[in-house]
Each structure stands twice: as C-alpha cells, then as structure tokens.
Amino acid sequence: MTPVRLSLRVAVTAIFMLCASLASHSVAWAQDAPIVSKLSDNTYSVFWGFFNSLVVIGNKGVLITDPANDNRAAVLKAEIAKLTDLPVTYIVLSHEHFDHIGGVGAFPQAKLVAQKNIHAVLPLDPLDLAPDDIDITFENKYTLNMGTTDVEMHFMGAGDGVATTVVYMPWEGIAFTADLYEDKRLTPASFLDDTNMLGVRRILNRIGQWPIKHAVTAHSLSSDPQILRDNIRYINDLYDAVYPPIAKAAASDNPFAIYGLLDSLPDTVTLEAYADWDGYEHFSGHVRRMALSIIHGG
Ligand SMILES: [Zn+2]
Missing domain, CATH: 3.60.15.10 (Ribonuclease Z/Hydroxyacylglutathione hydrolase-like)
Structure with a gap:
C-alpha cells in the first residue's frame, strides 16, 4: 500500500x-x-x-x-x-x-x-x-x-x-x-x-x-430485544401514517397526484409517540423516504 x-x-x-x-x-x-x-x-x-x-x-x-x-x-x-x-x-x-x-x-x-x-x-x-x-x-x-x-x-x-x-x-x-x-x-x-x-x-x-x-x-x-420491538412498532406506525394518503391519491384520476405527496407529506405527517427519541428532527426525512419507497419501490 x-x-x-x-x-x-x-x-x-x-x-x-x-x-x-x-x-x-x-x-x-x-x-x-x-x-x-x-x-x-x-x-x-x-x-x-x-x-x-x-x-x-x-x-x-x-x-x-x-x-x-x-x-x-x-x-x-x-x-x-x-x-x-x-x-x-x-x-x-x-x-x-x-x-x-x-x-x-x-x-x-x-x-x-x-x-x-x-x-x-x-x-x-x-x-x-x-x-x-x-x-x-x-x-x-x-x-x-x-x-x-x-x-x-x-x-x-x-x-x-x-x-x-x-x-x-x-x-x-x-x-x-x-x-x-x-x-x-x-x-x-x-x-x-x-x-x-x-x-x-x-x-x-x-x-x-x-x-x-x-x-x-x-x-x-x-x-x-425490547429496542428491536420498539423499532418494529415505529416502522409499522410510520408505514400506517404514510400509506393511506398515497393509496388515496393513487386511486384518483390524476396519475401524477402521488408525486406531490413526496413534498407535502413530510410537512404534515407526525408521530408524536416518538417525539422523545433522539433525532426526531429527522422524522420528516423518514416520512419522505417511506413515501418514496411506497411510490417507487426502492
Ligand atoms: Zn448501510
């Protein structure tokens, strides 16, 4: 080397x-x-x-x-x-x-x-x-x-x-x-x-x-293992908060409606049960990443 x-x-x-x-x-x-x-x-x-x-x-x-x-x-x-x-x-x-x-x-x-x-x-x-x-x-x-x-x-x-x-x-x-x-x-x-x-x-x-x-x-x-269980609850709660508005937009007549949610959902979705976790200021980024995974697959 x-x-x-x-x-x-x-x-x-x-x-x-x-x-x-x-x-x-x-x-x-x-x-x-x-x-x-x-x-x-x-x-x-x-x-x-x-x-x-x-x-x-x-x-x-x-x-x-x-x-x-x-x-x-x-x-x-x-x-x-x-x-x-x-x-x-x-x-x-x-x-x-x-x-x-x-x-x-x-x-x-x-x-x-x-x-x-x-x-x-x-x-x-x-x-x-x-x-x-x-x-x-x-x-x-x-x-x-x-x-x-x-x-x-x-x-x-x-x-x-x-x-x-x-x-x-x-x-x-x-x-x-x-x-x-x-x-x-x-x-x-x-x-x-x-x-x-x-x-x-x-x-x-x-x-x-x-x-x-x-x-x-x-x-x-x-x-x-309780930490794992807490995080399983977190990611399911995150999915449950992000999925419904995307599913509703996907069922609408406008094929582009879901993409606007990538910008709007991070500003509107909250999960106050996790507000005391370190790094909760990054929650909007988690919402956006979950939304993109749901819309985009990856
Ligand atoms: Zn890695």
Missing part, C-alpha cells in the same frame, strides 16, 4: 467517524476502551468507534461481523486476542455499504461471507475501501457450523442496501443486523438515501417473530 493510499484511507475513515460522531447523541463514537459484552458461552459483542460487532468463538476459529475500517479492525483484533488464541476465520459482511466492509485486511486468515448482491456494488468503489472479492456468497440462507454453535445468514430482500444480511444464532437466540434501526434514535435522513423502507419493514417484522434474546445492531451498544 502506498503512503498516498494509506493517508487516503485514514482520511476517509476519519470522515466516516466524524459523521458518525456528529450523528450520535447517545453513544460516544470512539470511547477510550472498547465495550465487550458476553452474550453466551462463545459469543460476544464488541462496541467501539460507533460500531458493534458480533464475535463468535468456534472450535477452530472466530467469526466476526463488519470490522468497518482499518482503525476499528485493529481495536477489534486486540480485543479478540484477549478472549481466545484462535484466529478470525470468517468475516460476515452485513451489507455492501463501504463504511461497513473495510478493515478486512487485518484478518488475513478470514474468509469473507456476504449475500451475492454485494457484487453489484463492490466494483463501483472509487476509494478502495471495499475488499477486492468475497470468498463465500449465498442467495437466501447460509449456515456456518463453528463447532461450538451454528451461525445462520439470512437474506430477505433489500433493506439498507441490496445485500442486507441478518445473522441469526438459533441456539442462543442472538440476532445481528446493521443499519435497519438504532436504539430509540432516528437515523439522520442523509443516511437513508439507499434504504428501502418497505424492505426494512418486512425484515424487521419477520425477525420480530423469532425468539430473540439478544438483538445486536451495528450502531447501538445495547442488545436488549
């Missing part, structure tokens, strides 16, 4: 972290020490740098999710070394967004696992943040037996991006998702441009049926 490329990576990482920092009110983006939480005998979450990773210790190696970037990968690697001597042998990429899929070079023995749609986006990477290739891709479901437990990867359609993967450990009732919800906080609207709100709603409603004891998500420290 050339010094120029290295400094570019550092700069890009810093920008991502700055954005994350500015976006976060409830959790510091790079606290002094990583926060390691034990979820089961062999499973941990490691939160640092505004990202939470799942760490699953198997018989022969370790599985992790989203190292995110080079800085964070170094911190994650040091924390894993305190838990086990085994190398990281699998990295599951939650989806294709470039802020999640960097840092994989810190784990040279790891095979990369991702949903196959990731290949539609990897070649577009202009900043060389993305890995060059993926070792294992899957279509709808893939299971890795780690010797100590099973780790399932599920694809249920587009969510945040087109290669949205839900990681599920059925023995332990542990789920990992990324960028589908946060801890009582509305994601800033500028980060929703590639979020299919209908897809997110479908995925969350499906995993809400699972017996989840720990719901780990990429940008929140807590894995309390």
